[in-house]
Amino acid sequence: MISDESYWILIKELIENLKIDFYIPLIDEEIVEAKRNIEDFGDVKVISPAADFSELCLNKFVLMQRLKEANISDVISYTGDFYNSELGFPIFIKPISGRGSRGIMKIKDADQLDAYYKLEGYTPEEILIQPMLTGVEYTVGALTNNRNDLLSISSKRIIKKKGITQIAITENNQAIDQIVKKIVEEFKPCGPFNVQLILTPSGDIKVFEINPRFSTTTIMEIEGGADPIRAYLEYFDKDYKGPFKSPVENMYLHRRWENIFYNA
Secondary structure, three states: OOOOOOHHHHHHHHHHHHOOOEEOOOOHHHHHHHHHHHOOOOOOEEOOOOHHHHHHHHOHHHHHHHHHHOOOOOOOOEEHHHOOOOOOOOEEEEEOOOOOOOOOEEEOOHHHHHHHHHHHOOOHHHEEEEEOOOOEEEEEEEEEOOOOOEEEEEEEEEEEEEOEEEEEEEEOOHHHHHHHHHHHHHHOOOOEEEEEEEEOOOOOEEEEEEEOOOOOOHHHHHHOOOOHHHHHHHOOOOOOOOOOEOOOOOOEEEOOOOOOOOOO
């Protein structure tokens, strides 16, 4: 476990013995700690955003406040301990710190909200409450190098999702591109991140989460000709002033499980 004291000792031994040049943290609990424990260990570089940007994104309530203050996105948000049914029902709730769709739920009434706390084990202080957003959901991969030059933006419209995206299609959307540019200018991520947002029927963009890491849909970027890992390595510690890249449009991802049977 990452929380184990010996975890980073083991990682450093692997880096040294295998002569690792770049280290990519992919789960929330690891990202900030990797920067603190690995970044200055020998010559290895960590492919993740700056620690302060990561810490901001990992606190979903504070992130919502900062996005509103920067005039980037405005999603009404409460912590559970300061919520008194102002939004009515249904509402959308999730842990302030969490990943992988754990604890995420649509709540239809006050009784279900009370049951949620009892059954899921969260306290109201640990929960973010928001209105149910309507519209089209996108997951957007973005990449800046360690000098915060914007290298790529990869928008994918989600067609089916269950925890992770199962079916999606690449799209180019200038309004979404502008939102990503504002995030880069305002928060200076200096690494890869993933924006989850809703495009409402009225054309507003509501950012409801930013993950300070590569997402599972990064495979679409690679397949579509905008490999973010290759780009980061190519422009690490180098200036990039050209246009950002995007994957080819109208490319579908259909992720599925397969059972294959055969005789030996």
